[in-house]
Every structure is written in structure tokens, then in C-alpha cells.
Amino acid sequence: MEAGLNRIISKKRLSAEVFELVVEAPLIAGARKAGQFLIVQIDDEWGERIPLTIADADGERGTLTIVFQTVGASTHRLARKEPGEFVENILGPLGNPTHIEKFGTVVCVGGGIGTAPLFPIVQAMKAAGNRVLVICGARSRELVIFEDRIRPYADELVIVTDDGSYGRKALVTEPLREFCLASPKPDMSVAIGPPVMMKFCAQVTKELGVPIMVSLNTIMIDGTGMCGGCRVNVGGQTRFVCVDGPEFDGHQVDFDTMMVRMRAFKEQEDQDHRKCHLELGLEPHPVLPKPPA
Numbered sequence: 001m002e003a004g005l006n007r008i009i010s011k012k013r014l015s016a017e018v019f020e021l022v023v024e025a026p027l028i029a030g031a032r033k034a035g036q037f038l039i040v041q042i043d044d045e046w047g048e049r050i051p052l053t054i055a056d057a058d059g060e061r062g063t064l065t066i067v068f069q070t071v072g073a074s075t076h077r078l079a080r081k082e083p084g085e086f087v088e089n090i091l092g093p094l095g096n097p098t099h100i101e102k103f104g105t106v107v108c109v110g111g112g113i114g115t116a117p118l119f120p121i122v123q124a125m126k127a128a129g130n131r132v133l134v135i136c137g138a139r140s141r142e143l144v145i146f147e148d149r150i151r152p153y154a155d156e157l158v159i160v161t162d163d164g165s166y167g168r169k170a171l172v173t174e175p176l177r178e179f180c181l182a183s184p185k186p187d188m189s190v191a192i193g194p195p196v197m198m199k200f201c202a203q204v205t206k207e208l209g210v211p212i213m214v215s216l217n218t219i220m221i222d223g224t225g226m227c228g229g230c231r232v233n234v235g236g237q238t239r240f241v242c243v244d245g246p247e248f249d250g251h252q253v254d255f256d257t258m259m260v261r262m263r264a265f266k267e268q269e270d271q272d273h274r275k276c277h278l279e280l281g282l283e284p285h286p287v288l289p290k291p292p293a
């Protein structure tokens with residue numbers, strides 16, 4: 001477990017709202033496993049704790065790669081940091097690692113920014129001797145991330161976009177269904193992305209008899225195990241994503257209840273997001289509707 005000042009080595013803007021930072025964190029970089037996450041405090045040890053997934057790590061250089069979307073005040077502040085500046089605290093690695101073994105054939109599905117935390121799982125599944133089939137989905141071409149990094153580890157890589165601007169015009173469930181209908185069918189699948197995407201990946205795999213692991217990172221708030229914000233219903237039992245997860249059997253997750261809870265503060269979150277854009281002099285948010293006049 002590591003916490004302390006962490007220097008930013010490099011920064012990349014992957015799309016309008018998605019940033020990649022490489023930061024120094026040698027102890028975490030050496031210890032992290034696929035599927036684990038971090039708690040980050042930007043520049044104040046009493047500041048907001050935000051859970052972020054680990055997209056990559058270099059144990060020799062002692063660096064971590066984190067990919068995040070600007071959704072609130074803290075992530076906007078993080079996006080304004082430049083190489084050479086510091087992040088106050090990075091705590092981790094946290095959460096249970098992904099269950100990795102030689103299953104046989106594994107389908108890995110990443111949606112939007114979920115493709116970043118999928119990358120270490122793809123690497124680990126490949127290293128364990130699996131045949132790894134990867135599906136990366138995004139709304140449009142500019143939101144497709146990590147394609148070049150994933151390709152060397154994928155026995156097959158399918159890119160899909162909602163608008164057809166890159167790869168196949170399809171939802172991720174279309175190639176997932178095709179892979180699951182193949183003979184022999186996959187032995188395992190993994191999905192990380194928006195809850196609605198994971199819900200339908202779980203439906204398709206359940207129908208076709210393929211197990212699926214899903215990562216519920218997006219519902220976490222402070223990662224302490226105390227706020228209760230991350231509780232989900234899995235197989236009729238209440239589980240805490242930050243303590244019991246973040247990965248669960250996708251066929252057991254009650255996604256509908258989870259999505260209702262995640263929408264509870266949507267209006268306030270949208271207002272906060274607009275305010276951050278105004279304060280930081282950024283262009284109006286590309287996705288949110290204009291505020292009422």
C-alpha cells in the first residue's frame with residue numbers, strides 16, 4: 001500500500017473529455033494486479049477521494065498509467081495538471097484482482113473509457129495462456145482508445161462504433177453474440193464499460209451459456225467501505241463494490257437497481273460539470289444538453 005506525493009511524468013488528451021496521465025508510484029506499480037483500482041486525492045490531503053482504475057503500470061520505471069474522464073470538480077482539476085506537477089496522494093492497489101487462469105478462450109469487452117482498465121486484464125489473460133478475443137466499443141471514432149496497445153495481445157480484435165465512423169457500425173453485443181455462438185463457445189468473458197452495456201453483455205452471455213465477469217467501478221464514490229454509495233445487489237445479497245469487488249459474476253448483478261441509483265444525482269452532476277467547464281474556460285460540454293435559458 002502506498003500513499004504520498006506523486007510526480008506526473010506525462011499527460012495525453014485521448015479525446016475531448018478523456019485524459020491519460022503517467023505518474024510516479026513505484027510501490028503500487030510493482031504490486032498492482034489486473035482489475036485493481038486506486039484512490040486519488042488531487043492536491044489536498046483533506047480533499048475529495050476519487051476512485052480511478054489502473055490502465056497500465058511499469059514496474060521498472062515505477063510508473064502507473066491512469067485514464068479518466070472529466071466528470072466533476074476533482075477530475076477537472078486533475079486534467080489541468082501538467083507534467084512535472086504532483087498529485088497529492090495515490091493510494092493503492094485496492095480491490096480484489098481479476099480472477100485470472102487458463103480458461104481456454106476468453107472474450108474481453110471494453111466500452112468507452114472501460115477499455116483502459118480492460119487492457120491489463122487482456123494482458124493477464126493472454127499471459128495465462130488463453131486465446132483472447134477482444135471487442136472495443138465507442139460512440140464514435142474519436143472515442144476509441146487503446147486500440148494499438150491491445151492489438152498485440154488479442155488473437156482477434158473487433159472495433160465497433162455506434163455511428164459507424166470506425167470499425168463496424170454495431171453495439172458490442174453483436175460481435176459478442178457471434179463469438180458466443182461459435183463452436184466451441186468461449187469459456188469465459190469479461191466486460192467493463194457503462195452499466196447498460198454490461199447489463200446487455202450479461203444478458204447475451206447468460207442466454208448462450210457463457211460465464212461473464214463485470215467490473216462495477218463506476219458506482220464507487222470514495223472507496224472506503226463506509227459511505228455505502230457503492231452497494232449493489234448481487235445474487236440477492238447486498239455487496240460493496242469497493243470492498244467485495246470491483247468485479248462480480250455479471251449474471252448475478254441487478255443492473256436495473258444499480259442504474260436507477262446512479263441516476264439519482266444526475267441533474268446535480270450535470271450542473272457541476274457545466275460549472276467546471278465554465279470555470280476552466282473549456283468549450284461547452286460536448287454531450288450534455290444546453291442549460292435551460
Ligand code: FES
Pocket residue numbers: 219220221222223224225226227228229230231240241242243
Ligand atoms: S465507495 Fe464508499 S463504501 Fe464503497
